[in-house]
Every structure is written in C-alpha cells, then in structure tokens.
Amino acid sequence: MNFSFSDDQLLVRDTARQLLADQCPPSLLRAHTDDITAARPLWEHLSDFVPLGIGPLVDLCVFMEELGRVAAPVPFFATACLYAPVLEAVGEHDLDAVLDGHASGTVALAGADGVWHPNAETRKTFVPDAASVDLVAAIAADGAVTLLASPPAQRIETIDTTRCLYDVETAVPGTSAGTISRAALDAVLARATVALAAEMVGTARRLLDMTIAYAKDRIQFDVPIGSFQAVQHKLADMSLDVERAWSAVYYAAMAIDAEDDDRDRAVHVAKAAAGEAAKRAAKDGIQIHGGVGFTMEHDLHLFLRRAFGAEALLGTTGWHHDRLADLLI
C-alpha cells in the first residue's frame, strides 16, 4: 500500500495546477455563466489531457482533482471520463480523434429518473455538456451505442452554472457504433464515478482553503475569527472529511487499476465520502464567511454550486450508501 504520487503523477498535477491558475480564474466561471462559449479557449488547452480518460485511473483522478479545485467549466469530464471510454469499449475508430483533442463528446444514458442505468427511454436526462461537444453517444436499453451530431438538447437549469446539463432527444438519425456490454458499461461508470469524486475532493479542498485563509484574516472582537473554538472545530471537522475523502478516492482508484476484489465497495465509499466532504465544506465554508459568503460578488458560491451539482450527478451520497448497503447486507 503506497499513497505517494509517482514523479509522472506529480508532473500531471503541477502542470495542471499551473495552467489552471493562469487560465481558469473565477472571472472565467462568471463569464461562462453568461455565455458558455467563454470557456472554449480553456478547453483548447485542456483537450490535450483527454488520453488520461482511458489510462490508469489514479492519473485521471490527479487531473480531475485539479479541475475540481478551479471548478473548470469545460467538457473534460464528459469527453474523457464518459465519452472516450465508451468509444474504447465498443472499439470505435473515432476514438483517435478524441484522444488527439480534435473531437469532444458526451454520453446520454439516464432517463427521467436521473439514474445512470440502461433504459428504453429516448429522451435522456442530465447529459453533461451536450451543447458544447461534437458528438453525443446515446446508449439504448440493450447497450446499442449511437453517435448523434447536434441532437435536440435543452439546458436543464441547475444551481451549478459551471457544468451544464441537458435533456437530449435521442430518437434522431445517427451513426451506429456497436454495442457496449453491461459489464463494460458498469466499468466505465465506476471509473467515471471515482473521477467525479476526485473532482469533488478538489472542490472541497478549495472551499476549505478559502475558508481557512478567511478565518486567519477576518478580525472580530479584536482577534482573528479563526481563534474562536467554534470556528476551529468546524474547520477541523471539514478538514477531517476532506482528508478521508481524498484517501477514499485514491484507494478506489488504486483498487480499480489493480482489479482488486474490494473495488465495487470502494467506488461507493469514494463517491459518498466525497459527497460528505464537499457538502460540509460548502455549507460550513459559507457559514464561516458570514454575510460576505452569501453575496454573488464573493467567489465562494461558485464552488458551492459546483459541489452540490457534482453531488447529484452519478448518484447522491445517499444513493451510494444504499448501493453499498446492497453489497453489505
């Protein structure tokens, strides 16, 4: 058991962090809220990293964590964590263009209930970034994959303005791309779930870091509010949740990479732990910021939005606990 990053992983992390610090400031998130094309230049930079989507999951998580830290409003999750592995599973030659960064895509699977499992519905819901990618891979009840160019898509208004979700009409002409087996689909979703959990840990850590910095800075009653024990204990509990979620995510990633017997449980543990960490960091983060945390002007809400958006995607904390219960009881 070894939780330290390799030199290559550290390189991915540092490169991404540097790039995102320059190219993805909160002002970009605000610009993207008004006009989703504002994030296109950022996506040009990030599409180079798409091959991570079909490589070792630990490496992908390293990158996703960095995207979560800045709440990057790009179709990386859709393209690298959903679309590319589906194409890979069905042996689709278009994969090369995706890996080269020339094509982007997403996956349409969930029906009206919002749960990511195969179903016969043709109107798919919660499809990430459907309007900003080149192709949508629609997955039918029997696993048949059809690639659709610009299918009718309607934005679902959510609190998260950093990741756009759509209803997509898939009963339209497209190109058949073969069939994905149930096992292969489950494997893609397990990886995507852990990758999303990694992103959430990045967002949670950002919220925690912002809040620690604020607690050291903000003076009330002549002292920094971070010296008050009620504030300190909230921050201690937030950081405990972030630390354990980080560890659970990388444990799950290692378990999947090693095809370990514990991997099914570990996936649910990772997403639920990340959900608990992200929600707590968001809620207590706002509380510790006081009134300024409640303003549109302050950046905190951008990360609160991202945290609760990701919490609801690919299964909430409660949903994952219930699936875990099915494995345990």
Add this chain to the structure above:
Amino acid sequence: MHLDWGPEVESFRVELIAFLDEYAPPQTRPRRDFAMSVHDAEIIPQWARDWQATLFDHGWMIPGYPPELGGRNASPVQTMVYLEEMSARGIPRALHFPGYAIVAPSLLDFGTEEQKALVPAAIRGDAIWCIGMSEPNAGSDLAGLQTRAVLDGDRFIVNGQKVWTSYATVAEKCCLYVRTDPTAPKHKGISMLIVDMDTPGIDIRPLTHINGNADFAEVFFTDVEVPAANLVGALNDGWRITQGSLAHERAGLWVEGVARLEQTITGLVDLAHRRGVANDPIVRRRIAEGYQRAASLRALGYKGFTSFAQGSSAPEHSYMKLASSEQGKALYELGMEIQGAYGPVVDEERGEEAGRWALSFFVSFANTIAGGTSEIQRNIIAQRVLGLPRSG
C-alpha cells in the same frame, strides 16, 4: 500509488499466521470488542499474561524492535501487515498497553542505561506499568499538574494526587509526572520519575468504570521517597517526554481502532438480520454510512502510514483518534437502537450477545475522553495542522 504491500511481506505474513494458529490461546479467538468484559474477574487474567510473554519470546510482540525487545527487526511495512492480521482476527497483544506502548519507547528515547534495562520486562508484561499523568485539576490541561517532587540529596520526596490511573491496582511501577519547579512557566517545571508502586506512602483507591470494572484508580502520594536515579531525562524537561509518549500511544493504535469499527459493522449486519430489520431502509443506510466512514478512515490511515514509512511525521493521528472514537460510539448506539425495547437489556438470557451492544456503548465513551478528548483533538487539528491562531 499501489495497493499491494510488495513481495517482502508475504513470507512474513505466512510465518505470522502459522505462529498465531499454533499459539494464540482460545480466549483471544472470540470477538471481544468491549476490551475488558465484565465476565473477567481479574483486570489482567493469567492467560493474557502468558500470551504477551509468548508473543515476546517469539519476536511477535513489537515486530519492529530487535529480538531482545520482543521483536524481529521488521520493517514498517511488515509491522503494518502484523497489525492488520492481528486486528482482523481481533487478537489483542496484551490487555494493558502502557508498558509496551508508552513506557518502553519513552525509556528507550530518554532513559539512562539502567532505566533502559527495565524495557524488556515492560514489553513482555512481566512488570505491569501505570501512567500517572492526570490529576483532579489537570486533565486536558496536563501541564497544570501539581503533584510535587522535591529533590533532597539522593532522593525526591513526592506529595500529591493522581486520578484515572489505569491499572494502578495491579501495577508494579508508575511513570509519574511531577512538578519539580513550581516557579517556572507551567510546561517548564515538570519532570518524569519511575516510581515503585509498593513504596511506602502510596495509597491506591480503586475507581469503578461506568461498565462496572474497577480498572482505574486514584493514587495518593504522601512523603513518598523516590531515588534521584529514577529521574528520566533531564530535570524539568518532562514535558518533552509527555509529548513523545502521547504520540507513541497514538501511533499504531489506529489500525486496531479501525478494525474494531469494521468488526462492529459486521456485527451490526448480523444483528439486523436476527432482529428482522435487515430490510429497513433506514437501518440499511445507517449501516452503510458506518461502513463508508470506517473504510475512508482506513484509507486515511494508510495515507498517513505512507508518509510515516518515508520518515516524515504525519498529522493523521489526531484525525484517526477523533474519527474512530466518535464513530465507535455511534455504531454501538445504532446496535442498541436496532434492538428497540431490548437495546438496554444486558441479562445473559434475553440480551443480544449477553448485552454486548449496551456494554460496548458504555466502554466506547472512554475512547473519546482518554488519551486526549475529541475536543482536544479538534484543537490540535485546527492549530497544528491547519495553522489557525491559538485562542485567548
């Protein structure tokens, strides 16, 4: 990043399991999550003493130590495998930890050659030790301790009182923290003495735990004479030792703590089936939440172990202590709740598993208090890990 422990551990693991299969006594086999059951009349029964000595003699007591200290010079990774295998089986090393977990490392770090000679017996359990830190007016604020020791020629004269001293009634020796300079700032006037518990002037009055066991005591010192040679480390430098010994206490214990949580969850699943609530969605979700928290905590422990094995001290101990003790309490409470009206029943006939859940719930309170309360752990995390300013 990788999951496996590498090839160096497999023969080690095989050897350990063969040893356990051959030597572990029957009393270590049943799952005992309430560390001291009310059914043991003695605080440290004879089988536990024999078992600890057997572990020592075969080099399995503290594997990382050399053979003369009950080990086999195991690597940190091998030690982790040892802790995992022992705790997965619920096999305790000993029923009293001060000697091997606190006294031994403190004396090895700070003791004279004569004092170091006491270490093997402390680890083997031949000499039982107690730790005299807490006092009526010095609990969390340990540095406020007032038990006085005055140097008088070649001996100290000790007067004062300790409290909550575990194993005091059976201990041969005490690691006693005393004030040797009442004029210095409070952290700078403390020293550590080795005291024989049968020295005249020591009065031990047992105190009963809320589960009914008399496992700790008040200890009164009246003009107790302690040889000056029993001073450990430098005069007035005892605070440094307390910091070390608390760290030792926390170091390996997380593995056992997390394993206990996992065994408790297995027990909860069985209990839910027996009580006919295994399909109750609320019970199911709460058991799964417990599992998730134990599993994520185990991962965090491994992360801390990675930095530890690479030689850097990790801040994870406070997280582990805080989270595992709080989670344990919650799980036993859930076990009681699942039984409805029968939750508090402890009679052998009608209580589930002879009252295991209610009794363990009682004992679990000790874990969020002893060895630094949960509130103190949060203070440590906030100030030492997150760098927040000290209050007041």
